[in-house]
Amino acid sequence: MNRAGKKMIEQWVTPIGEGIWQIELPQMESQTANVFLIEDETLTLIDSGPPYDNCLEVLHEGLRFLGYKWADIDLLILTHPHIDHIGGAAFLPDPPQVYAYQETMAEIGSYDQYIDRWMKLPHLLASEYPDLRGIFLSQLSLDWFEGFFPRGGSLQITRELVDEERISLGKRELEVIYTPGHSMKHVGLLLKQEKLFFSGDYMLQRGPALTRLMGDQVDAFVQSIKRVEQLDIDRVLPSHGHPFSFETGLQKVAELVSRQEEKLKRVLSDSPKTAIDLFIAYFGMKNASLERVGIEFTGVDTFIKHLLKDEMIKQEGLHYFLND
Numbered sequence: 502m503n504r505a506g507k508k509m510i511e512q513w514v515t516p517i518g519e520g521i522w523q524i525e526l527p528q529m530e531s532q533t534a535n536v537f538l539i540e541d542e543t544l545t546l547i548d549s550g551p552p553y554d555n556c557l558e559v560l561h562e563g564l565r566f567l568g569y570k571w572a573d574i575d576l577l578i579l580t581h582p583h584i585d586h587i588g589g590a591a592f593l594p595d596p597p598q599v600y601a602y603q604e605t606m607a608e609i610g611s612y613d614q615y616i617d618r619w620m621k622l623p624h625l626l627a628s629e630y631p632d633l634r635g636i637f638l639s640q641l642s643l644d645w646f647e648g649f650f651p652r653g654g655s656l657q658i659t660r661e662l663v664d665e666e667r668i669s670l671g672k673r674e675l676e677v678i679y680t681p682g683h684s685m686k687h688v689g690l691l692l693k694q695e696k697l698f699f700s701g702d703y704m705l706q707r708g709p710a711l712t713r714l715m716g717d718q719v720d721a722f723v724q725s726i727k728r729v730e731q732l733d734i735d736r737v738l739p740s741h742g743h744p745f746s747f748e749t750g751l752q753k754v755a756e757l758v759s760r761q762e763e764k765l766k767r768v769l770s771d772s773p774k775t776a777i778d779l780f781i782a783y784f785g786m787k788n789a790s791l792e793r794v795g796i797e798f799t800g801v802d803t804f805i806k807h808l809l810k811d812e813m814i815k816q817e818g819l820h821y822f823l824n825d
């Protein structure tokens with residue numbers, strides 16, 4: 502983005518409650534990522550946003566607008582180890598204390614190895630869908646992955662969290678709510694007094710992608726709702742998009758899996774399809790920007806494999822059929 506002037510930065514910073522702020526970062530295209538600042542004795546940031554220069558600039562400007570700088574942050578809590586949540590901190594100097602769910606250190610502690618694993622995605626897809634190989638491994642696609650998962654960062658987790666753990670920030674307390682599925686190391690954070698739930702990517706307006714090839718699990722995602730629906734929550738603060746009511750959040754989670762399954766089943770209802778057919782029908786040619794096919798298809802792959810496992814569809818050679 503251009504120079505983030507005062508007027509402009511106001512558009513990215515939204516008050517959520519007394520001393521609670523949302524800073525929206527321009528991730529890419531129409532997608533944005535949120536970080537949340539909680540002012541207490543421990544100045545706390547939830548998620549650090551993506552690693553790209555335009556995001557870091559807005560993060561700095563947003564903090565400055567609120568009277569702080571990056572070095573003032575005492576504590577960073579990560580909802581889950583995805584690049585658009587951890588990336589900012591991985592590229593900023595002198596990180597604060599960083600808390601994340603168990604085993605996050607093993608995943609991101611060696612940052613470039615973490616990137617290497619994500620860079621395997623187009624190759625994994627190419628081996629599972631040979632007819633799309635040329636698209637997944639095209640220079641356009643590989644360049645996109647290189648840009649989306651930049652190397653050269655580093656991030657150390659100073660404490661690993663467990664479910665139900667309470668983190669005291671001073672006057673306030675955040676409770677850790679383990680919500681696996683979108684990532685198996687995903688937590689939501691509950692601010693009890695205010696009945697606010699920082700949902701990470703577990704609850705999103707449009708629902709998150711589930712990337713089986715990186716360990717995400719549809720079944721765990723569905724199970725997590727049993728834990729979350731017990732909570733006393735008014736408002737959900739997602740890591741992408743605008744806040745919404747708890748009712749809406751529960752509904753979004755409940756609908757996600759069936760919505761994806763129905764979409765694929767509908768496409769297969771008139772005739773068998775190849776992966777290319779599925780891709781075109783699923784995204785529509787107009788929206789299918791070629792360099793993003795790989796990352797988008799990881800989500801379709803998750804539900805193709807889920808339907809195969811549940812024997813709702815079957816595969817013969819390169820074709821997928823609806824089971825009757």
Ligand SMILES: [Zn+2]
Nearest residue numbers: 581583683702
């Ligand atoms: Zn995510």
